[in-house]
Amino acid sequence: MVQEQATAMGTLCQHAQPSGTEDDPDNRAMLGATGAAVGAPTYQHKQGWADPDNPRALSPGRDTAVGSMAKKVAIIGGGSSGLCAIKACLQEGLEPICFERTGDIGGLWRFEEHAEEGRASIYRSVIINTSKEMMCFSDFPIPEDFPNYMHNSKIMEYFRMYARHFDLLRHIRFRTSVCRVSKRPDFATTGQWEVVTESEGKQEEAVFDAVLVCTGHHTEAHLPLSTFPGIEKFKGHYLHSRDYKDAQIFTDKRVVVIGIGNSGSDLAVEISQTAKQVFLSTRRGAWILNRVGKKGYPIDTIFTTRMKMFLKNLLSASMVSDFTEKELNARFDHSHYGLKPKHRVIDQHPTVNDDLPNRIISGRVLVKPNVQEFTETSAIFEDGTREDIDAVVFATGYSFSFPFLEGCVKVVENQISLYKFMFPPTMEKPTLAFIGLIQPLGAIMPISELQCRWATRVFKGLNKLPPQHDMEADIKQKKEAMAKRYVKSQRHTIQVDYIPYMDELACQVGVKPNLLALFLTDPKLALEVVFGPCTPYQYRLRGPGEWAGAREAILTQRQRIIKPLQTRHVEKHASAPAMSLVFKLVGTAAVLAVIFAYL
Numbered sequence: 001m002v003q004e005q006a007t008a009m010g011t012l013c014q015h016a017q018p019s020g021t022e023d024d025p026d027n028r029a030m031l032g033a034t035g036a037a038v039g040a041p042t043y044q045h046k047q048g049w050a051d052p053d054n055p056r057a058l059s060p061g062r063d064t065a066v067g068s069m070a071k072k073v074a075i076i077g078g079g080s081s082g083l084c085a086i087k088a089c090l091q092e093g094l095e096p097i098c099f100e101r102t103g104d105i106g107g108l109w110r111f112e113e114h115a116e117e118g119r120a121s122i123y124r125s126v127i128i129n130t131s132k133e134m135m136c137f138s139d140f141p142i143p144e145d146f147p148n149y150m151h152n153s154k155i156m157e158y159f160r161m162y163a164r165h166f167d168l169l170r171h172i173r174f175r176t177s178v179c180r181v182s183k184r185p186d187f188a189t190t191g192q193w194e195v196v197t198e199s200e201g202k203q204e205e206a207v208f209d210a211v212l213v214c215t216g217h218h219t220e221a222h223l224p225l226s227t228f229p230g231i232e233k234f235k236g237h238y239l240h241s242r243d244y245k246d247a248q249i250f251t252d253k254r255v256v257v258i259g260i261g262n263s264g265s266d267l268a269v270e271i272s273q274t275a276k277q278v279f280l281s282t283r284r285g286a287w288i289l290n291r292v293g294k295k296g297y298p299i300d301t302i303f304t305t306r307m308k309m310f311l312k313n314l315l316s317a318s319m320v321s322d323f324t325e326k327e328l329n330a331r332f333d334h335s336h337y338g339l340k341p342k343h344r345v346i347d348q349h350p351t352v353n354d355d356l357p358n359r360i361i362s363g364r365v366l367v368k369p370n371v372q373e374f375t376e377t378s379a380i381f382e383d384g385t386r387e388d389i390d391a392v393v394f395a396t397g398y399s400f401s402f403p404f405l406e407g408c409v410k411v412v413e414n415q416i417s418l419y420k421f422m423f424p425p426t427m428e429k430p431t432l433a434f435i436g437l438i439q440p441l442g443a444i445m446p447i448s449e450l451q452c453r454w455a456t457r458v459f460k461g462l463n464k465l466p467p468q469h470d471m472e473a474d475i476k477q478k479k480e481a482m483a484k485r486y487v488k489s490q491r492h493t494i495q496v497d498y499i500p501y502m503d504e505l506a507c508q509v510g511v512k513p514n515l516l517a518l519f520l521t522d523p524k525l526a527l528e529v530v531f532g533p534c535t536p537y538q539y540r541l542r543g544p545g546e547w548a549g550a551r552e553a554i555l556t557q558r559q560r561i562i563k564p565l566q567t568r569h570v571e572k573h574a575s576a577p578a579m580s581l582v583f584k585l586v587g588t589a590a591v592l593a594v595i596f597a598y599l
Helices: 025-030 080-091 152-165 262-271 299-303 306-314 317-331 356-361 445-460 468-485 498-509 515-521 523-531 536-540 550-555 557-565 580-586 588-598
Strands: 005-008 042-045 072-076 095-100 172-174 177-183 193-199 202-208 210-213 237-240 254-258 277-281 365-368 371-374 378-381 386-388 391-394 432-434 439-441 495-497
Touching: 072 080, 072 177, 072 202, 080 095, 080 152, 080 210, 080 445, 193 210, 210 445, 254 262, 254 386, 262 277, 262 356, 262 391, 277 378, 306 498, 306 523, 356 365, 432 445, 439 498, 445 498, 445 536, 495 498, 498 536, 515 523, 523 550, 536 550, 550 557
Parallel strands: 005 042, 072 095, 072 210, 095 172, 210 432, 237 391, 254 277, 254 391, 277 365, 439 495
Antiparallel strands: 177 193, 193 202, 371 378, 378 386
């Protein structure tokens, strides 16, 4: 647990006075007498970061009132995307009402003992695959004493801090399902929506000026039983990974885990600690990344830099794959471990797992090809081998759909046509946007936040979308690029590369870092922006929603990475001066090249 008072650097873009009441029993269930989220630490700002005299730097309780003419925005879902959607609406002076079908925030990241229909469900031990500096909201850094890779309970603590600090809970209607979202008869001129909701068996209808769909893409378990002959006569137990909670039910069992994505590899490792034997079945194999990179830094803070992106763009895809595969095989040879796929490393969404090679080398996990068929008591694999088994776990991913949207979007095998993965291109008015409906090579939460910042400005008319034919051309180009790059899979229909996509959104909002200006006026910051991890704070340096604390957050991000690791004092031995700064200075030409590449 975090200390009762955690230091952090939150805030502080101007946001609107929340409407609603604290008399909501669902709100009271999560709020203490002072309105603080139960279990959330007191969140203090570093001195000087929250300036009470700065109209942009507001603390909770000092908000600007929403006017009576504010546009009303329906937000569907109270997970991470829903929370930042509420805040973005408030920042732009809109009036948000968030509908959450359960009794709490958190969405995917809230652990429940029992899976709920229509909601993603995680297992008890889940740890996120993106590090805290890369996944935080851009004006609310995660406390420095939080671990770099957080357990789901820590993620929930952070969400509660965020919701409390920006006073978001009062805008959420808990235990309220959205039944139908449809255009009003005068939509072509007003862009308004009729939203029908249900709570405690009663339906209500309300009119909204815009809608943000924040339900994500982990809603419906994809369970392709028809592709596994014999499963209907299998006498053992089988389940989808969404229904898995812990490994105790598999004690002394022989278990097949089907699928080698992040969930499949995690479950194979965890179940192998109690099971008699685990078989990890994969059609294609996978390249396995470790969370811990060189010198112990989180791997995403090493790979996700502007300089690395610049260098990557200078190389062919084959050269990038050669280099990356060499790095991964240096840890363990994927061929020896039966994991090497036919495709190259950049052709598939990466699988992140720290422990899988250890379980394979100890024999606790045996890698097998795809299951050809099941019998009553065994699995027959495509290589002809047969194994007696007691249980099967299908880690076969998720599908998404939006049954509450009447005729607005079409989803076929996880394919959906959205401009910048957000806006349906055929709408007469751009008052519907999807948030977080992407699969990034990086953290999703900062992407959702920036999507919300853009969408709310579009709703207000501050930003315009291009003509329909231009949007459709952009959609076509992105789909073709995905099809060319990735192996065919329902998993690879909404893929984005983190920095290019964030910059694409940032250009729309007007918050993309101006590297040339930074280099001329603040070279120290420019060097960290170019060479350091591309953290979300970079998109608060300028433009709408600018945050006065962004510069310091960037310059101190490495300290927050190291801080939670320093739980024991270690004497430092004298050594030669670090050369990193020298290399950075010598690399000025490279910096300039990157700057002009990003102009």
